[in-house]
Amino acid sequence: MEEVINVVKFGIEFVPREPYWKIIYYAIQAERRGFDYLWITDHFNNRNVYVTLAATAIYTNKITFGPGVTNPYLVNSVVTAQAVATLNEIAPGRVVLGIGAGDKTTLDCVGVEMQKPLTAVQESIEIVRRMMSGESVVFKGDVFTMAGAKFLFKPRGKIPVYVGAQGPKMLELAGKIGDGVLINACHPKDVDYAVECVKKGVSEACKKLTDVDIAAYTSFSVHEDLKKATKAAVPVVSYIVAGSPSIVLERHGIDLKKAEEIREALKASEWGRAFGLVSPEMIEAFSVCGTPDVCIERINQLLKSGISQFVVGSPIGPSVRKAIDLIGEKIIPHF
């Protein structure tokens, strides 16, 4: 196994579809097992991200955490700034903000249009940063307007902002204005491409690449038994395949017809059929999955692509608790 000399930070993602006490149990465990970052997803149909993060802040001591990711359409930027500023009072220096354009399906549910996503994210980040600096924000953007928004308290510290990005322009923007970028990708082919885009933005802003924490936000599943690890990854991969644009599927040589069949099966709630259509190539492309050794090898490949943070996302493993232990015992110490 080829060694890569690099310092990688480990992050973990939780979805607050689970009750708060399970998430906090895992958060405490993850902190103990050496994870550096904890990301909680933000969707209106799950439990609230900031309430979950506030509880996490109280039960943990050193792990850095934040929404991964929120969006400026459903949550006004001043409310986002207010939430992270308050969190930063509970856990000073441990808060980060992940922000992206959101997902269209969720926004469609509540009748919110994803208007000018690049501009919206850019403007939102500017508003959050200015609010955090204590400024009275007067802002007339293409998407958002502020007419003297100011906190009645003094926000403390600086919150690093991570941009959730997938498309080339959003990745470039992340490189340009972000303190970090959360790339939804698992395979070196996708991450190589993403990092090149981030580099463009970094160079445009006359920054160094090391100024930006490049995180691969992966669908991850680990178990000592490869079959068990793979089985746990299949449902998540089926959804990723169904949601991926043709250009991404083609990059991995995935049959577009088969992807369409998965999409139809999921739409019809025919889970067995959808999961049965997931091929080993799809699992390889859209997850980091296997025994600890296999996962280490995959992480090493992503390090070569230039990532500085590896985020372990759903499903994490057939048993989340055992997977966190396994990652803490066998994967993190390797780096």
Next chain:
Amino acid sequence: MDMTYHKVVETVPVEKREAISDKLIDLVLTSKNDEKMPASLANTLLYHWQRNLLASDSGLATLLEAAVLLEPDKTVEVLEQEFQLVSTVKAVREVFMKAEK
């Protein structure tokens, strides 16, 4: 927390507590009966976990209470078949029946 579970814990041999705590937390975390977990019990559970005390007397009592609430049959099965704790199962059943009255 239901203090009667402290009595149940007294029937658990000290050398088995770590392993039992490990099994019970798995039952609780993988249970689909989340809605049965009272917030006060969940908070007590987290209090003990934060301090690494889930195998202590009070930690194990909390875990037992949570496991019995969420997964009564599986809890009895674990205690009886994996750990051969006949007296613990008897004590759990007594607490359970008392609570049902």
